[in-house]
Amino acid sequence: MSSADKSSTERAAEPTDQGPRPRRLTAAAAVAGVEALALLAGGLYLLVTSVTGHPDDPTSALMGAVTLIALGLIPFAAARGLLMRRSWSRGPAVITQILALPVAWQLLQADSVMIPAGIALAILAVTGLVLLASPSTTEALGIRRPGQDAS
Numbered sequence: 001m002s003s004a005d006k007s008s009t010e011r012a013a014e015p016t017d018q019g020p021r022p023r024r025l026t027a028a029a030a031v032a033g034v035e036a037l038a039l040l041a042g043g044l045y046l047l048v049t050s051v052t053g054h055p056d057d058p059t060s061a062l063m064g065a066v067t068l069i070a071l072g073l074i075p076f077a078a079a080r081g082l083l084m085r086r087s088w089s090r091g092p093a094v095i096t097q098i099l100a101l102p103v104a105w106q107l108l109q110a111d112s113v114m115i116p117a118g119i120a121l122a123i124l125a126v127t128g129l130v131l132l133a134s135p136s137t138t139e140a141l142g143i144r145r146p147g148q149d150a151s
């Protein structure tokens with residue numbers, strides 16, 4: 001099958017360039033991966049403590065754990081897609097960074113040991129957004145800017 005016969009969705013699923021992956025794209029994937037690991041670890045921690053401990057509301061504890069694990073799969077898939085240069089992966093990665101900002105803000109408002117976690121999350125989210133908006137990242141993913149021709 002020639003490239004002229006492939007549909008636009010098939011072309012969008014393929015890597016856009018076989019050259020070396022830009023460092024910013026790799027770094028953006030790493031940011032999404034770190035966030036995925038944090039969510040998955042938090043979810044697993046809640047799962048283990050809700051099963052082995054005596055939570056006040058076991059149903060809420062289990063649902064919180066399952067929710068964190070499910071949310072951790074989104075940046076994990078985005079990180080994998082970014083490493084494979086899939087253009088679809090940029091959307092979930094950007095959404096993850098945007099959703100992390102209010103969480104970081106809430107952590108910063110806490111008057112506790114969570115303030116350093118809020119600072120780290122804010123830095124991670126802003127860094128991720130900057131990396132995902134980088135021209136080298138969008139070019140490597142085959143995302144065109146408005147007005148850019150499809151050549």
